[in-house]
Amino acid sequence: MVVPTNSVAQTGSNIRRVQPETPMRDLMDGCSRWEIPVHQHGFIALVDVMPRLAPVGQTADAAIVQAARVSYGDGTKQVSEDRTLVRYLLRHRHTTPLEMVEFKFHVAMPMFVARQWIRHRTANVNEYSARYSIVPDRFYRPSLENVRKQSSVNRQGGDEPIDAGTAESFLGLLERAEANYQEYLQLTEKGVARELARAALPVSVYTEWYWKCDLHNTLRFLSLRMDSHAQQEIQDYARGMFDLIKPLVPNSCEAFQDYEMEAMHLTRLEIESIKNGAPINTTNKREQAEFEAKKKRLGL
Ligand SMILES: Cc1cc2nc3c(=O)[nH]c(=O)nc-3n(C[C@H](O)[C@H](O)[C@H](O)COP(=O)(O)OP(=O)(O)OC[C@H]3O[C@@H](n4cnc5c(N)ncnc54)[C@H](O)[C@@H]3O)c2cc1C
Numbered sequence: 001m002v003v004p005t006n007s008v009a010q011t012g013s014n015i016r017r018v019q020p021e022t023p024m025r026d027l028m029d030g031c032s033r034w035e036i037p038v039h040q041h042g043f044i045a046l047v048d049v050m051p052r053l054a055p056v057g058q059t060a061d062a063a064i065v066q067a068a069r070v071s072y073g074d075g076t077k078q079v080s081e082d083r084t085l086v087r088y089l090l091r092h093r094h095t096t097p098l099e100m101v102e103f104k105f106h107v108a109m110p111m112f113v114a115r116q117w118i119r120h121r122t123a124n125v126n127e128y129s130a131r132y133s134i135v136p137d138r139f140y141r142p143s144l145e146n147v148r149k150q151s152s153v154n155r156q157g158g159d160e161p162i163d164a165g166t167a168e169s170f171l172g173l174l175e176r177a178e179a180n181y182q183e184y185l186q187l188t189e190k191g192v193a194r195e196l197a198r199a200a201l202p203v204s205v206y207t208e209w210y211w212k213c214d215l216h217n218t219l220r221f222l223s224l225r226m227d228s229h230a231q232q233e234i235q236d237y238a239r240g241m242f243d244l245i246k247p248l249v250p251n252s253c254e255a256f257q258d259y260e261m262e263a264m265h266l267t268r269l270e271i272e273s274i275k276n277g278a279p280i281n282t283t284n285k286r287e288q289a290e291f292e293a294k295k296k297r298l299g300l
Pocket of ligand 1: 120121156220224225229230
């Protein structure tokens, strides 16, 4: 969609309706949603973005630059290209201009993923009500190869696939838990309140919500949930989210990868060890292992 004129319409009220100086385009190309399927039953869909319109040839990064120039003044325009300015903001954690961009997603995910996701408090959320409506018959089941063994180094996570026999037993257990669904339906039909009946469903059941968040906090979410320490299932959604926002804010996403996702934080102890060529000054085994992993990445 292109809005070409540059005029101020008199409307009879005291509102001055200013047309854009340059032709504008719909950043979602007129689509009602951009959707990425996740696992067998889930999806993440972008349903709106603010700004939805940007000057032709630009992206939603333009809204960040526009806001930043309020603080840095017009002078910035001469010394700094838009991409350079966005990269400067991310590098120096000048984050409020990033809050000028917002995304609205529609997501269908298993309850156990939603439990982790909801911890990100800076978003606006509206969720499917299992008090009001019957829960749809959708359950998450990993593929056989994706049944992970409990990690020996990370008490919170799984890592390699477990042997096929044990994986099959686990999938059988999930199937039996899903079988509760038929009884859940029957008992709600007999009058048991939906708000109580749902207690019989496992956390592999799906829920849905609309999730609206600004770019700054979306990137915070992504840095935690695309990280290899996050549970694989939420990582799959986070990667879908990143793919959806990349075409809308390409400069911000590039800077995020360069300065955050693929960057590295060094502690004072680590810097001293590298400078002095001495072992890291801690007896904490986990800290030592983390430092070894960083040194490996640095080729040291
Ligand atoms: C790998 C991993 C493991 C985890 N394990 C556990 C666990 O075992 N148990 C558990 O309970 N949680 C766990 N969490 C959740 C984690 O502790 C955070 O709650 C979650 O990642 C959300 O982070 P956040 O608070 O920074 O995000 P948000 O809530 O989105 O907040 C973003 C930022 O806004 C600010 N902010 C938001 N709300 C407030 C507030 N009320 N007051 C002050 N500042 C605020 C903070 O600076 C915050 O960092 C885990 C998370 C990860 C990624």
